[in-house]
Amino acid sequence: MRPSTLCLSVFSALAALFVGMLLHARGRQSTASQERAGRVALVRSLGLTDLCLFTEARYTRHPAMADRHAAFQDHPMALDHFPSGSLLAPPLFPSPHAPLPPAPSQRP
Amino acid sequence: MNRPLISLLNVLLLALAPTLWADTHPAAAKGLVPKGSCAVCGMHVPKFPDWAAVVTFQDGGQAWFDGPKDLFTYLQDLKRYAPKRQAQDIASIQVKSYYTLKHIDARKAFYVLGSDVMGPMGKELVPFATEPQARDFLKDHRGQKIIPFQEITPATMKALE
Amino acid sequence: MRPSLQRHRSVLDFALSSLLRRKGRNLALTAVYTLVVFVLASLVFFVQALKHEAGELLEHAPDMVVQRMVAGRHDPMPASQVEAIREIRGVEEAEARLWGYYYDPVYGGNLTVMASPDPTLLPGSARIGRGVARNMRVAEGDMVPLRGYDGLPLLFTIQQVLAEDSELVASDLVLLSPADVRTLFHLPEGLATDLAIKAGNPRELTTIATKIVEKFPDARPILKSEMLRTYEAAFDWRGGLMVVVLASAILSFIIFAWDKATGLSAEERKEIGILKSIGWESGDVLLLKFWEGAVVSLAAFLGGVLLAYGHVFFFSATLFEHALKGWSVLFPRFRLIPALDAYQITVLFFLTVLPYTAATLVPCWRAAMADPDSAMRS
Structure with missing residues (x-):
């Protein structure tokens, strides 16, 4: 057998696997809503706001709910105590959608 | 260049292509599901479900609109947009209430003109189920006036252009 | 060829x-x-x-969460604010949420304790996430002690371990009845951790948020778009x-x-x-x-x-x-x-x-x- 025949058949097999991978991904995507149903039900009934990824501290467990400057509690670019602090980008405050605080009114 | 490689690349790209369109949108709307294109401007209605208005005829036929503005344009010139239909053929007219995004009877709704909320076609007549809702919206969004269904005339429509 | x-x-x-x-x-x-x-x-x-x-x-999270800030930090808020917020035009639902963190000194895990709105979860029983069950080595029917604010242990019977496919959102959850959460954390009746709000029209969220801040200047509204952006980032x-x-x-x-x-x-x-x-x-x-x-x-x-x-x-x-x-x-x-x-x-x-x-x-x-x-x- 010529080496090129072997090589081309190996590559066709790899390409077939690659296409199979894409088809598998599509298949999983099409049943994703059923697979996700349990999670969605919990998020809806409990009003969850975050994914449970890092449980080491409150500002990594609920990054969306954390204090204003978390996960960079000291200042926006400060290094963090936890490895996950280096994985979370600084919050994008002030955000364009966040409501502005009202102008200070006169105090009596 | 060498064709086998190009064809291999093509196979790869073709295989990748379906994932481009894999994004599926779940049908979120309950009840009346917007479909088709706007009977006045031809825009795709399901793209703007928050504004979708619909006229249902006695025989079950429907005309969808991408906003109340086009709905009124249609109603005021039925001869042009639906030559085969008469005004008395209309069974119901529904618009989406701004605060709840649910369909309400357009004939009983109140519309706010000149607010800072824009529809898919720019300035809109924003519909509300009750007058207090319309009043609150007018205050929050710098609207100009509240008009009930019956008082919307071609002159009103001019102001929306 | x-x-x-x-x-x-x-x-x-x-x-x-x-x-x-x-x-x-x-x-x-x-x-x-x-x-x-x-x-x-x-x-x-x-x-x-x-x-x-x-x-x-x-996408299914609350449209907005309102916290109360005291001295720059998230603090429990009066649950009565729910009523005032429900009256704001465009708010479809507003619920007080009751939750907090619990550090388990024995296994060293950080748990999220949450009050469940489900009335079938009776006081004295708990539903726990898979991660908690794994960490504490417990199963359905077992008893778990949680240390209350005063140092005294409170015993809970595990009614259910949450399904495996929910781990991504609920691995560390301990769901208790609202009364138990109050006892555990010594939260008086009438205080809530934060408020979850659902708007009829998401376009109105910024208007609602502005009105909430006008009414309660110490409130911090967090919009869903901000939560999503945290994860996007x-x-x-x-x-x-x-x-x-x-x-x-x-x-x-x-x-x-x-x-x-x-x-x-x-x-x-x-x-x-x-x-x-x-x-x-x-x-x-x-x-x-x-x-x-x-x-x-x-x-x-x-x-x-x-x-x-x-x-x-x-x-x-x-x-x-x-x-x-x-x-x-x-x-x-x-x-x-x-x-x-x-x-x-x-x-x-x-x-x-x-x-x-x-x-x-x-x-x-x-x-x-x-x-x-x-x-x-x-």
Whole structure:
């Protein structure tokens, strides 16, 4: 057998696997809503706001709910105590959608 | 260049292509599901479900609109947009209430003109189920006036252009 | 077969035998190359799937959460504010949420204790996430003690361990009845942790938020778009995780390619010289080198991507677990749903295959242009 025949058949097999991978991904995507149903039900009934990824501290467990400057509690670019602090980008405050605080009114 | 490689690349790209369109949108709307294109401007209605208005005829036929503005344009010139239909053929007219995004009877709704909320076609007549809702919206969004269904005339429509 | 194809096959045959001549070196090269693609692709798949999942799940999160800030920190708020907020035009639902953190001193886990709105969860019983059950080594029907604010233990019967597929959102949850949460944390009746709000029309959210801040200046509304953006930012191409690994991988790859591009060994130069002297044209030499590069890089790309897919979606990205786990004792185990992005796979392809093929071609092109006599002598 010529080496090129072997090589081309190996590559066709790899390409077939690659296409199979894409088809598998599509298949999983099409049943994703059923697979996700349990999670969605919990998020809806409990009003969850975050994914449970890092449980080491409150500002990594609920990054969306954390204090204003978390996960960079000291200042926006400060290094963090936890490895996950280096994985979370600084919050994008002030955000364009966040409501502005009202102008200070006169105090009596 | 060498064709086998190009064809291999093509196979790869073709295989990748379906994932481009894999994004599926779940049908979120309950009840009346917007479909088709706007009977006045031809825009795709399901793209703007928050504004979708619909006229249902006695025989079950429907005309969808991408906003109340086009709905009124249609109603005021039925001869042009639906030559085969008469005004008395209309069974119901529904618009989406701004605060709840649910369909309400357009004939009983109140519309706010000149607010800072824009529809898919720019300035809109924003519909509300009750007058207090319309009043609150007018205050929050710098609207100009509240008009009930019956008082919307071609002159009103001019102001929306 | 057409003659041009025949020619390609012959050149490919020659390229393969020349690769096999330096078997050890080329195998090592392909292995390292596959590893680089594998790490990059694993990361891309993992991050993309997590990002997609976060987006899909948080789509069902409350439209807005209102916290009360005291001295710059999140503090319990009067639940009576719910009434005032419900009256704001455009608010469809407003509920007080009751939750907090509990550090388990025995197993060292950080738990999220939450009041369940489900009335069938009676005082004295609890529903716990899989991670908690694993961490505390308990099952349904067992009793768990939680230390109350006053140091006295409160006993709860585990009514249910939450389903496995919910771990991504609920691994560390302990659901109790509202009364039990109040007892555990000593939260008086009438105080809530925060308020969850659902708006009829999401377009109105900023107006609602402005009105809430006008009514309660110490309130901090967090919109759903901000929650989503937190995760977008964390799993972004330019964000955190990606930058660290991508940067180092790409840098090492560039050094590797640079090394290969600039240093063509004397032996290789001699080989090119011989090929040219026996009648090969520069074009043929380049074609040969092209096939050598293409075989190695395509094999590495396809192999790396396939391995990465298996690693992330069949073995739950076990290699990343340690990086993600960090300091936490309680780690969720989840099976991700693939969310492949054609764009990212294409970028990966061009980022790995093209530079390598170019890096093998350019020096050979220079050598192939040279006079065969001088190439063989040098």
